[in-house]
Structure formats: structure tokens, C-alpha cells
Amino acid sequence: MGLLRDEDVVQIRERFKELVNPVKLVHFTQELNLEYGREAKQLLGEVAAASDKISLEVFNFLIDKEKVAEYGIDKVPATVVHNGKNYGVRFYGLPAGYEFANLLDAIISVSAGQSGLSEASVEKLKAIAQPVHLEVFVTPT
């Protein structure tokens, strides 16, 4: 049985009509990752199936060390959203509830290659000359 309801899939397909360029969802999981890892992978599969512009790649956190290093992943389940260029847009855990909307937004922004921020913000962000790691803690409800 799917995690997404049929009516959700219809809405998601509608939103994905906005997609411009192909988007890749790179997912890292591991065998021992309890129930969440499996659910996250299934959910991403269903999202990817909603548009031919989205592809899903799944790697094992314990085995695919090169990919883990390439994407800078330090825990699982992890999902990176990119369009060939890796912007550092990552989700750790199952992107359900409110975070599911954020996942869709991230896919659409990354597909367009545009953040949608104001010009003033973009200017300030581009001037930052040191590494910045933002970790936003959320809950599904």
C-alpha cells in the first residue's frame, strides 16, 4: 500500500507541472535503520514516481562510503535534493507532515535553480565568505 493517498498524488502531480529541470533525490539509508528508514525510502519513491523529471538514487550509509563522503552525510536516513549542482539542501529523517510540503518546495526550487528570495537577501547571502551550517530541527506534526 502507498504512503501517499491517491488524492495527494493528484495534487503533487499538479504541483510538479512547475518543474523546469530534472531533479535528483539522493537517499542514504541503512539496513538497521528501524522503521523510519524504510518509510522514507518508500515515500521518496512515490514522490519520484509523480514526475518523470524526478529520479531517485538510493545508497547504503555503511557500504557506499564514497557517496557518503561526496554528499557529506553523517547520519541516516538522509536525503539530498539537487539538480546536478549540489546546493547543500538536505533532509534528515522522514520528511512527513509539514516537512513534506517543504520537500515539495525544495524540489520545485532546486528544479528551477532559483531560491525565490528577495534581491536584498540574495546579495547579503552571496557576500558570506565563511562556511555556514544551518540545522533546523522540526517535528512531523
Added chain:
Amino acid sequence: MRLAHQFAMENELIKADCIESIEFPDLAQKYSVYAVPRTIINESAFIEGSMPENFFLERILETLGPCTGTSGAGQ
């Protein structure tokens, strides 16, 4: 959450992680996450709650201090 990801798109030095706190309880505890959203900046400073784009960005720039870049971007 969305803003952090948007910020990451504009500068390759910025990485933005959305972390499901229930799935990563040790990390949530390490960063004293009692309410969400809580944003941790470079493993040290934090921003509580959500706020408009310009406020959120200013808070991050304040945290980074005066050597964030050029042309008074940290103001």
C-alpha cells in the same frame, strides 16, 4: 525550514539540514531542542521559532560576526 534551504541555494558555503528531531533524539538533546523549529548555526548559536526572511538572515549574519564577507553584509 524552507528559508534555510533557500539560503543554501544562494551560496555554496551554506549547507542547510532539515532534521526530524524525533528520529534523532541524541542530537535534539545535544542542542536542547524543546520546541520546534529551532535552528542551530555552526553547531553553536541558535534561532528559536520561525521568522520572516530578512529577520532570519540578519540573525544568522549577526552570529557570523564582522568577518562574514564584504561591503557591510553583516549589518
